[in-house]
Amino acid sequence: MAATDSIRDYAIGVFDSGMGGLTAVQELNRILPNENIIYFGDTARIPYGSRSRETILRYAAEDVAFLRQHEIKMIIAACGTVSSMALDTPIVEDMPFTGVIAPAIEAACSATKKKRVGIIGTPATIKSGSYIRAAAATHPDVMIIPQACPLLVHLVENGYTAFDDPVTRLVAEEYLTPVKKENVDVLILGCTHYPVIADIIGDIMGEGVRLISAGAEAAKFAKKCLMKQDLLTSRSEKGKNTYYVSDSTEMFEENARYFLHEEVHGDVFRSNF
Numbered sequence: 005m006a007a008t009d010s011i012r013d014y015a016i017g018v019f020d021s022g023m024g025g026l027t028a029v030q031e032l033n034r035i036l037p038n039e040n041i042i043y044f045g046d047t048a049r050i051p052y053g054s055r056s057r058e059t060i061l062r063y064a065a066e067d068v069a070f071l072r073q074h075e076i077k078m079i080i081a082a083c084g085t086v087s088s089m090a091l092d093t094p095i096v097e098d099m100p101f102t103g104v105i106a107p108a109i110e111a112a113c114s115a116t117k118k119k120r121v122g123i124i125g126t127p128a129t130i131k132s133g134s135y136i137r138a139a140a141a142t143h144p145d146v147m148i149i150p151q152a153c154p155l156l157v158h159l160v161e162n163g164y165t166a167f168d169d170p171v172t173r174l175v176a177e178e179y180l181t182p183v184k185k186e187n188v189d190v191l192i193l194g195c196t197h198y199p200v201i202a203d204i205i206g207d208i209m210g211e212g213v214r215l216i217s218a219g220a221e222a223a224k225f226a227k228k229c230l231m232k233q234d235l236l237t238s239r240s241e242k243g244k245n246t247y248y249v250s251d252s253t254e255m256f257e258e259n260a261r262y263f264l265h266e267e268v269h270g271d272v273f274r275s276n277f
């Protein structure tokens with residue numbers, strides 16, 4: 005059935021535990037500039053990555069319910085942790101949906117020549133084995149080397165993102181050295197916060213290692229999905245991003261520039277939970 009024009013002009017709903025999902029928004033703005041985006045960042049309850057599966061799924065259900073209060077035509081879980089839990093437990097079934105795992109695995113496994121892919125993520129993501137299972141299902145010839153990086157989210161959230169930041173570099177070296185030793189030629193940034201420090205990660209891994217942003221790959225997948233379902237907007241003017249957060253809007257406005265490289269003043273609102 006052809007989509008009505010009004011549904012086509014609904015927004016794309018994106019959520020994350022905090023600001024990391026903005027790496028997906030940035031890519032959506034680049035490849036789908038006419039689409040409206042409703043973003044929800046659960047900044048009051050971040051981090052999700054150190055919580056139990058039950059809690060993460062409960063939070064995710066509430067995030068989805070919040071997005072559903074708006075006119076949306078698709079949902080992107082732009083959070084590696086939620087996407088990992090949603091691999092076995094579907095969280096959206098009545099409209100197009102994607103997490104970040106399958107799109108990132110597809111991009112990484114297509115890019116690796118050595119058939120050795122590293123994946124870094126939160127403790128919950130790595131413990132779930134989500135990336136390993138997704139790769140085994142579609143690219144069983146590719147070896148996945150996982151590494152949890154518990155401290156990186158906190159460093160990014162607190163603005164320790166400069167290329168020469170000694171603390172972030174030290175912590176990243178600690179996590180990445182074992183992955184580098186495994187001779188990977190592709191590294192998935194399996195948590196949506198990590199692209200903000202991609203320059204540090206890339207510098208440590210070395211030139212021969214390609215970095216894949218899970219959030220950006222989810223955005224590309226979302227475009228394909230909307231095209232396939234004839235749900236792309238017919239508008240020709242630039243789309244609008246509207247952001248909702250469960251904690252301080254000021255803090256979000258201040259830090260969003262690390263992710264988006266632009267100001268979001270005036271477009272950020274407090275959610276009702």
Ligand code: DGL
Pocket residue numbers: 020021022024025050051052053054082083084085086125126129157194195196197
């Ligand atoms: N957004 C989460 C992810 O991509 C990282 C932050 C958190 O732990 O909630 O896994």
